Amino acid sequence: MGMNQSAKIVVVGAGSGGITAVAQLLRKRPALKGHVLLIDPAEQHYYQPLWTLVGAGDVKKESTARPMASLIPEGASWLQESVTTFIPKENHLVTEEGTAVQYEYLIIAGGIQLNWEAIPGLRETIGKNGVCSNYSFDTVASTWEAISNFKGGEALFTMPSTPIKCGGAPQKIMYLAEEYFEEHGVRRQSSVHFMTALPNMFAVPRYEKTLNEVVRRKNIQTHFKTELIEIDGPKQVATFENLDTKERFIHHFDLIHVTPPMGPMDFLKNSPITDDTGWVDVNAKTLQHDRFPNVFALGDCSNLPTSKTGAAIRKQAPVVVENLIRLMEHQKSAEAEYDGYTSCPLVTGYGSLVMAEFDYDKQPAESFPIDQSEERLSMFLVKKHFLPILYWDGMLKGLM
Ligand SMILES: Cc1cc2nc3c(=O)[nH]c(=O)nc-3n(C[C@H](O)[C@H](O)[C@H](O)COP(=O)(O)OP(=O)(O)OC[C@H]3O[C@@H](n4cnc5c(N)ncnc54)[C@H](O)[C@@H]3O)c2cc1C
Structure with missing residues (x-):
């Protein structure tokens, strides 16, 4: 040293x-x-x-x-x-x-960088009071804990206005949670909300269309241009700001999955x-x-x-x-x-996924000879089983 x-x-x-x-x-x-x-x-x-x-x-x-x-x-x-x-x-x-x-x-x-501190109250309560996040190894177990213990009520999923890694991840976990609630008999006594700082579900129209249908089918309430700004864990209330009107409002939660602001x-x-x-x-x-x-x-x-x-x-x-x-x-x-290629495997349930792939111009740049704007079991299996192998044994070994 x-x-x-x-x-x-x-x-x-x-x-x-x-x-x-x-x-x-x-x-x-x-x-x-x-x-x-x-x-x-x-x-x-x-x-x-x-x-x-x-x-x-x-x-x-x-x-x-x-x-x-x-x-x-x-x-x-x-x-x-x-x-x-x-x-x-x-x-x-x-x-x-x-x-x-x-x-x-x-x-x-x-x-x-994950900026947990940018949301007052978040650091103290993450992992407790139904507040969870998939965005770090240390907090990801709290998500499953919150989802599997959820007895109904208000389930909120947030997406900040900053650039983030994997733009689709804040909504993927919402679709999975919703399906779990449905299968475990708590969906009817709960409401699911997507509180997103963005103006739409996805920036590429081809995939946005499918996601709008998913949201409608699952009866998820979307709140666009809406950003989490403060959270009180013990009281289970979150403060949001409408980015257009700058008005602030509070929303009770029984579960809240937070995607922290990043920078x-x-x-x-x-x-x-x-x-x-x-x-x-x-x-x-x-x-x-x-x-x-x-x-x-x-x-x-x-x-x-x-x-x-x-x-x-x-x-x-x-x-x-x-x-x-x-x-x-x-x-x-x-x-x-x-060319700006990126991919977002948009998980929409425990056996369905929309494999979004696109470039700088937000034009689809798809790898498979199928309609990738559709939800598919095959693409879910690719994400769960094939991509991890591709990562550890292919990418990290310099083979692709
Ligand atoms: C919940 C979640 C879901 C995601 N889903 C997908 C997906 O489905 N598909 C997909 O393709 N991507 C997904 N991603 C995104 C993907 O994981 C990242 O984009 C990718 O890991 C970025 O790689 P990187 O090398 O830029 O950064 P990282 O892999 O994060 O590596 C950065 C490294 O820098 C190191 N570092 C930090 N500080 C210093 C320092 N001061 N000096 C030296 N080194 C330092 C860190 O220790 C770390 O090892 C997801 C991410 C999350 C969190």
């Missing part, structure tokens, strides 16, 4: 983006083994997309976590520290532990590598930094104008790797381009 280190390629964050990029790079260029350093303080790595099904009691929480040490690609080393400061003009960064790290090339994949990570926000909004400033196509050409970024921490998902990273990583290799080996400008 506190010693200086250097590596040809330094990668900040060993989550979905960091591990995938490094695994692909070392597969393409085995000669780089011994020259790549991943920096991440976390003991565990999580497959977050399954938290939707963990919260619904359909998948075990433990299956979504693996020790970070077991996932560091062979040939890369791992510094288990937190980056605090970037000095990109000097190709250099510093960690909280005081280690100074010198690099020739830098990849940033630091993720997104750029503190350690990135105030650094020279971000734009004025705090996201890492990269070219939307080449993923190369706009001002520091030896810096690339991918995933949730970037300012790419697409929906923040692991599926998007699957298409971003090869672009970062190819453009990095072009620069490193030939001093050539970036040529590989990302």
